[in-house]
Amino acid sequence: QGLDDMDPIEFRLPHTIQRPAVAPSHGPKAHTTRPIVTGTSVVAFKYKDGIIMAADCLASYGSLARYRNEKRLMAVGETTLLGVSGDMSDFQHMQHTLESLLTQEYDMDDGQTLGTKSVYKCISNIMYNRRTKGDPLWNSYVIAGVDNGQKMLGYVDLYGTTYQSTSIATGYGGHLAQPILRRLVEGREDEVTEEEAVQILDECMRVLFYRDARSLSKIRRAKVTAQGVEISEPYTLETNWDFAESITGYGS
Amino acid sequence: MTSIGTGYDLSVSTYSPDGRVFQVEYAQKAVDNSGTALGLRVKDGVVLAVEKIKHSRLLVPHANRRIMTAGKHIGVATAGWISDTRHLVKRVRDEARDYRSTYKVDIPAKIIAERTGMYAQAYTLYSAVRPFGVSTIIGTVDADGPQLYMIEPSGQYVGYRGCAAGKGKQVAKTEIEKLNLDQMTAREAIKEAARIIYAAHDDSKDKLFELELSWICAESNGLHTHVPQNLFDEAIQHAERSLNDDEDDDEMEGDDE
Numbered sequence: 271q272g273l274d275d276m277d278p279i280e281f282r283l284p285h286t287i288q289r290p291a292v293a294p295s296h297g298p299k300a301h302t303t304r305p306i307v308t309g310t311s312v313v314a315f316k317y318k319d320g321i322i323m324a325a326d327c328l329a330s331y332g333s334l335a336r337y338r339n340e341k342r343l344m345a346v347g348e349t350t351l352l353g354v355s356g357d358m359s360d361f362q363h364m365q366h367t368l369e370s371l372l373t374q375e376y377d378m379d380d381g382q383t384l385g386t387k388s389v390y391k392c393i394s395n396i397m398y399n400r401r402t403k404g405d406p407l408w409n410s411y412v413i414a415g416v417d418n419g420q421k422m423l424g425y426v427d428l429y430g431t432t433y434q435s436t437s438i439a440t441g442y443g444g445h446l447a448q449p450i451l452r453r454l455v456e457g458r459e460d461e462v463t464e465e466e467a468v469q470i471l472d473e474c475m476r477v478l479f480y481r482d483a484r485s486l487s488k489i490r491r492a493k494v495t496a497q498g499v500e501i502s503e504p505y506t507l508e509t510n511w512d513f514a515e516s517i518t519g520y521g522s
Numbered sequence: 523m524t525s526i527g528t529g530y531d532l533s534v535s536t537y538s539p540d541g542r543v544f545q546v547e548y549a550q551k552a553v554d555n556s557g558t559a560l561g562l563r564v565k566d567g568v569v570l571a572v573e574k575i576k577h578s579r580l581l582v583p584h585a586n587r588r589i590m591t592a593g594k595h596i597g598v599a600t601a602g603w604i605s606d607t608r609h610l611v612k613r614v615r616d617e618a619r620d621y622r623s624t625y626k627v628d629i630p631a632k633i634i635a636e637r638t639g640m641y642a643q644a645y646t647l648y649s650a651v652r653p654f655g656v657s658t659i660i661g662t663v664d665a666d667g668p669q670l671y672m673i674e675p676s677g678q679y680v681g682y683r684g685c686a687a688g689k690g691k692q693v694a695k696t697e698i699e700k701l702n703l704d705q706m707t708a709r710e711a712i713k714e715a716a717r718i719i720y721a722a723h724d725d726s727k728d729k730l731f732e733l734e735l736s737w738i739c740a741e742s743n744g745l746h747t748h749v750p751q752n753l754f755d756e757a758i759q760h761a762e763r764s765l766n767d768d769e770d771d772d773e774m775e776g777d778d779e
Contacts, residue, residue, distance in 0.1 A: 370619055376745075377591045377615055 386415025398430025567739025593618030643677025690722025
């Protein structure tokens with residue numbers, strides 16, 4: 271289909287964006303310019319037994335809610351929990367890289383396993399090096415684990431920015447969920463029980479579903495404790511849209 | 523040293539008049555002078571065992587492993603030069619990683635055997651390099667079930683139900699042939715492997731040795747792991763008991779940690 275006679279809207283859709291068929295061998299390097307299939311917020315915080323984390327099951331294709339049973343939470347070895355938002359193919363690349371890394375560590379046969387701090391540093395190195403090349407992996411990672419009894423919760427993004435905190439949320443979660451977490455969890459991380467943590471987490475994810483236009487109410491939750499990583503089956507949040515009736519013009 | 527190959531044995535790229543490549547045969551001698559290694563392919567898994575001859579009492583137990591892992595699901599036991607082994611195992615690991623990176627499945631036994639065999643064979647083509655002085659026993663469980671291959675210094679590789687290499691290979695092979703491998707379970711095979719290593723060990727040559735035992739089976743979740751301590755201890759007891767019962771042998775009790 272020629273560029274000139276294409277419908278102007280279709281022209282802009284992800285699958286019809288024009289790219290050179292083959293990268294010229296002597297031309298400029300093609301760099302990542304935009305994410306294609308994306309996941310939205312990841313929310314995580316420290317609680318009494320470890321760290322709890324949640325992400326919805328959606329991988330969007332622009333504004334299309336395309337893949338509705340995606341896993342955006344992953345276990346790395348026995349000790350570390352990884353949550354990701356951003357480009358899903360870049361996440362898959364990271365998954366393969368980490369799997370290969372874990373296999374190499376297994377082959378070493380020295381009785382040691384990769385701890386959370388090490389996984390965190392590996393991911394940050396990869397992310398920062400990619401950004402320096404101008405070809406980032408378009409993701410935000412939330413890395414959690416219990417290392418030697420110490421709870422660790424960290425963040426790495428496509429720029430290579432890293433930080434650790436009691437509560438972390440990526441994307442819209444940073445705007446909508448983080449204030450909730452700061453109010454309810456910060457300073458109390460050793461008191462919050464699992465039951466309370468689940469309630470707080472569900473409430474954050476609910477708010478995100480109400481307000482983030484690229485989110486889904488079907489979510490997965492995971493926790494990492496000294497005993498290891500546990501990722502739940504998907505479940506759907508209950509929502510109440512009754513308020514819509516009180517707003518003129520909202521809904522039908 | 524015999525003078526059989528005089529003139530035709532200086533380079534691996536030279537044939538002798540009777541069609542032999544002496545350098546490859548000499549490499550085989552390096553294998554024959556090393557501690558015994560064996561593999562058993564049984565009904566539900568593969569067991570590998572090595573007689574790790576210790577050259578000093580100062581060596582830390584369990585250090586300097588002779589049995590190595592590639593790609594999580596492949597076990598490699600060798601007889602021969604340990605330094606050549608490390609090089610070969612690095613190659614096995616690279617091949618396994620590369621295959622997985624391309625096809626997203628674990629490399630099948632037949633293919634890793636072929637890759638290793640072809641790699642070893644390449645070192646028999648050029649006078650600038652020497653053949654590997656290692657016989658490599660590769661065990662894994664893939665979609666076709668448990669499999670065992672042995673790759674020799676020449677690059678020749680053959681699939682086996684049971685194989686052995688190194689000093690005690692004659693004794694080991696004789697013992698292996700007596701076993702009913704197709705009906706045996708991995709748990710039974712561990713004990714037999716230990717017993718055969720102890721039987722093949724010649725105390726008059728090297729007093730100090732350590733048994734290394736590993737397996738790939740359902741119990742290990744399809745991963746190549748060293749046999750769990752309790753099973754390992756049982757295997758050693760079985761081996762030592764068999765030695766004591768054997769009145770024809772004049773071997774003493776094997777030493778171990």
